[in-house]
Every structure is written in C-alpha cells, then in structure tokens.
Amino acid sequence: MKLNTKLVIIMLSLLVLTMMTLFTLNQYSQNDLVNEIQESSQEISKAVQMSIEDLTSDAEFSRLNDYLHKARKKGINEINIINIEGEIVDSSDPDKIGKRHELNKLEKGVHAAPRHNGASILSQKPYEVVVPVIVGDEHLGYVQINMLLDNINNLQHANFMRRLFATGMVFMIGIALTIFLARRYTEPINSLVEDFKRVSAGDLSVTIPVDSKDEIGELAKGFNNMVEKLREREALEKRLYEAEHLSRVGQLASGIAHEIRNPLNYISLAIDHLKEEMLPHCAGAQRAEMEELADKIKEEVRRANYMVVNFMSYGRPLKLRHALVPYSDVLAKALPVLHDRLTEQRIRLEQRIPDDFPPLWVDQEMLRTCILNLVGNAVQAMPGGGLITLGAERDHDQVRLTFSDQGKGIRAEDLGKIFQPYFTTREVGIGLGLAITERIVREHGGSIQVDSTLGSGTTFTLLLPLERGPHEGNLETHEP
Numbered sequence: 001m002k003l004n005t006k007l008v009i010i011m012l013s014l015l016v017l018t019m020m021t022l023f024t025l026n027q028y029s030q031n032d033l034v035n036e037i038q039e040s041s042q043e044i045s046k047a048v049q050m051s052i053e054d055l056t057s058d059a060e061f062s063r064l065n066d067y068l069h070k071a072r073k074k075g076i077n078e079i080n081i082i083n084i085e086g087e088i089v090d091s092s093d094p095d096k097i098g099k100r101h102e103l104n105k106l107e108k109g110v111h112a113a114p115r116h117n118g119a120s121i122l123s124q125k126p127y128e129v130v131v132p133v134i135v136g137d138e139h140l141g142y143v144q145i146n147m148l149l150d151n152i153n154n155l156q157h158a159n160f161m162r163r164l165f166a167t168g169m170v171f172m173i174g175i176a177l178t179i180f181l182a183r184r185y186t187e188p189i190n191s192l193v194e195d196f197k198r199v200s201a202g203d204l205s206v207t208i209p210v211d212s213k214d215e216i217g218e219l220a221k222g223f224n225n226m227v228e229k230l231r232e233r234e235a236l237e238k239r240l241y242e243a244e245h246l247s248r249v250g251q252l253a254s255g256i257a258h259e260i261r262n263p264l265n266y267i268s269l270a271i272d273h274l275k276e277e278m279l280p281h282c283a284g285a286q287r288a289e290m291e292e293l294a295d296k297i298k299e300e301v302r303r304a305n306y307m308v309v310n311f312m313s314y315g316r317p318l319k320l321r322h323a324l325v326p327y328s329d330v331l332a333k334a335l336p337v338l339h340d341r342l343t344e345q346r347i348r349l350e351q352r353i354p355d356d357f358p359p360l361w362v363d364q365e366m367l368r369t370c371i372l373n374l375v376g377n378a379v380q381a382m383p384g385g386g387l388i389t390l391g392a393e394r395d396h397d398q399v400r401l402t403f404s405d406q407g408k409g410i411r412a413e414d415l416g417k418i419f420q421p422y423f424t425t426r427e428v429g430i431g432l433g434l435a436i437t438e439r440i441v442r443e444h445g446g447s448i449q450v451d452s453t454l455g456s457g458t459t460f461t462l463l464l465p466l467e468r469g470p471h472e473g474n475l476e477t478h479e480p
C-alpha cells in the first residue's frame, strides 16, 4: 500500500474515532444534563406547589424548612413566600419571616441573582426564580426561589474534562501511529542510504531485499536495477579494457610469433636433413638414440609451431579439431616432454584413471597444451620435489580431470587473477599458460576450477562435457 494511502487511512480513522468519541460523550452528557434539569424542575415545581399551599391555607410554617433540607441537594438554596403587600410571610430562612421585600425589585421569571455574602465566590452561581401566585382573579403574592446551578456547572465541567481526555487520547493514538509509520519508513530509508554509500564507494555487490509494495519497495527495486546496470556496465568496461589490452599485446605478440615461425621452419627442415644425411652413418645403439632425439626435437618444433599459430590467433576464436581420444593416450603423448624435468626435481607423477574412463571428444593438441601448462605450473610450484596426481572420473554427462600438486599453493588474493592473461608471479613467466588453458577449456564447452591451500598444494579441475556417447564414433576420427 502506498504511503499516501496509509496516511489518508490513518487520518480518516483518527477523524472517525474522534467523532465517535465526541458523539458518545455528548450523548452521555446530554442525558446527564436532561436528568439534572428534570430533577431540578421537579424540585422547583414541588417548592412552588408547597408555597401556593402555604399562601392559600394556614398550614404549618415548618414544612418549608423541612422540605428545603431535602431540596438543597438539588440546588434549591432558599424559598421565600411574599404576599401581595411585599411581606415575607414564609421563608426557609426563619430570620427573613416578617421582613419586607420591595415588590418592584421582584423580576418575574428566571435570572441570575446578586451573590449572597458568604457564598463561595468560585463555585456558587445563584439564580432566582420568581413565580406570581394567582388563584382565580386574585393575586395572592409571589414565590421567590433562590437556587444554585452548581450541579449543572459540575456536570458541564466533568463533561469538559472527559472531552479533553478523549481528545487527548485520540491525539496520543494518532501520534503513536505516526511515530510507528515514520519509524517504519525511516529505517529502510536509513539502510538505503547506507547501501547508496557502499555503492558510491565502489561496492557493486549490494542488493536490497524488496519486501514491500509501497514507495520504499519501489525505491529498493529501482536501486537494485541501478546496481545491476552498473554491474553490467562495469563488466562491459572490464571486457572492453581486456579486449583492448589483448589486441594491443596480440598485435605485438603476433609480430614476434610470425618472426619465430621462420626459424622454427628452418629447424624442422634441418632436423629432416640431419636425419637423412647423418643417421645412416651412425651405428647400433647410437643410431637409435640419435633417432629418438631427432624425433623429440621435431615433435617439439611442431608443437612450438602449433602454439605460435594459436598465439597469433589469441584474439580470434580457436579452431578446434575434435576427435574421440582416450585420455591416457593424450597423457602418453604430453608427459614425455616433462620427463627430464620431473626426474631432475625428484617429482613423482601418478595417474589415477579408471579403466572404464570414457574417451574424450576434444582437440587432442589443445588438451595436450592444457596438460603441459597445468603440469608445468605444478612442477614450477614444487622446487623441493613431491607428488603430482592426475585424476579422472566421470560425473554424469561430463568428465572431471584433476591435477593436484604438493607445491607452495596460491595466495587467496591471487586466486581471482590467475586466469587473467599476463598475470604471473614468476620472474620468467609470461602469465599466458592458465589464460590459454582456460580459453581452450571454455571453447570445449567446459570449465576450470582451482582449489589451493597456501603452503600445502593446489588442485586444478577441468570439467569437460561428454558430448557424444562414450563408444560412439571412431577413435581418432577427425571432424571433417
């Protein structure tokens, strides 16, 4: 519900509450007033009736006095019966009997009387009722009733106090509701302000939970959208920066790579030539050794050439040549190159590949590059020797290839950077090994994960999809 609607509802509720309270109180006080007036009128008519009886008969005088005793409670203070000559013939105040009252000073009807001496100034408000007594044609005299309207006064005062209290209560409820509403609105606004500060300080991970449909909810939604857009923009800027950086470095690198291809071609041709010219002159074991050496050099030259081609096209999509190959075959082709380094550094390499491990649908050459990069990094991280374990397991429709070492590990703050091109902590490193590996794995539709503990070792995990059934297709069949 909108804040506006809530405020209007609160105001209307308060208005209705106030009106109902005042209406009820008014009814209540009206009833009280009517009762009071009824009772006072009854007393006055009784007093008048008694006075007329006194004037018209020779009844005992004490009756008036007795009656007044009871009537005082209803506000009647004094009753005087005055005959036509102006003499007070009977009075509730025995001292006044026989005294004279100036007839022209008797105003008939009801009016406020001058205050009597001795009456409390604050509370007593005397009123005088003068009724002429006429029997037939004969004017017998007057009944003068002096009364105090304190009861009514008190009633009104009590009513006023009640109304004051009720209005106060309604206002208190209103204030409490307003404070509650203000708190409900200012708390999320305060937390929004905090979140805004965090975002402006560069933290774009902030997301506000949207749990209301009012203005605050709208604000939170808008804020989340804004942060989402900022995030997208930041990612875009980052990608743009990387693309620019890569393109600049790529241009430089492809120039160098191009130059490297020529000597590589020459070495390859020279090896062929040496094999042809020199090998026939060698004998026995020496010949076999020479031949193996020449083959290794040629293989490495071929690989270097392959890398150069890939390096030159780093900024462009890789051209994968998929084939269904057993993982152990790829390892068998990749690992001999590292053999000497492993022995030199006293590193043991263990393969844990299940017998029923399915063949992989990959570009063999590319996977070989990945393996060499990962094992190469592991070797570099273990100058003191140790064990490198290569694991493999099937996980539903993908395979999991692991490369675990017992090396120095990677610092937590570096973990997010190691796949970035040109990030390296090694003096002679280029920082392209993991970037290329990650790219190759990504182009295969897979992903790469790293798990490292500083000082005790690192495990890289390649997740590759099994796009074809394990035994479908022919092994080593290249895609057309």
Ligand SMILES: Nc1ncnc2c1ncn2[C@@H]1O[C@H](COP(=O)(O)OP(=O)(O)OP(=O)(O)O)[C@@H](O)[C@H]1O
Residues within 6 Å of the ligand: 373, 377, 378, 381, 405, 407, 408, 409, 410, 418, 423, 424, 425, 426, 428, 429, 430, 431, 432, 433, 434, 435, 458
């Ligand atoms: N197994 C590992 N153990 C410890 N640190 C590693 C491991 N693998 C990678 N790293 C860290 O990641 C960084 C980046 O590795 P990457 O292979 O991309 O580059 P590099 O090995 O430094 O250089 P090159 O381009 O020659 O491979 C390394 O410098 C190293 O700090």
Ligand SMILES: [Mg+2]
Residues within 6 Å of the ligand: 373, 376, 377, 429, 432, 433, 434
């Ligand atoms: Mg490396």
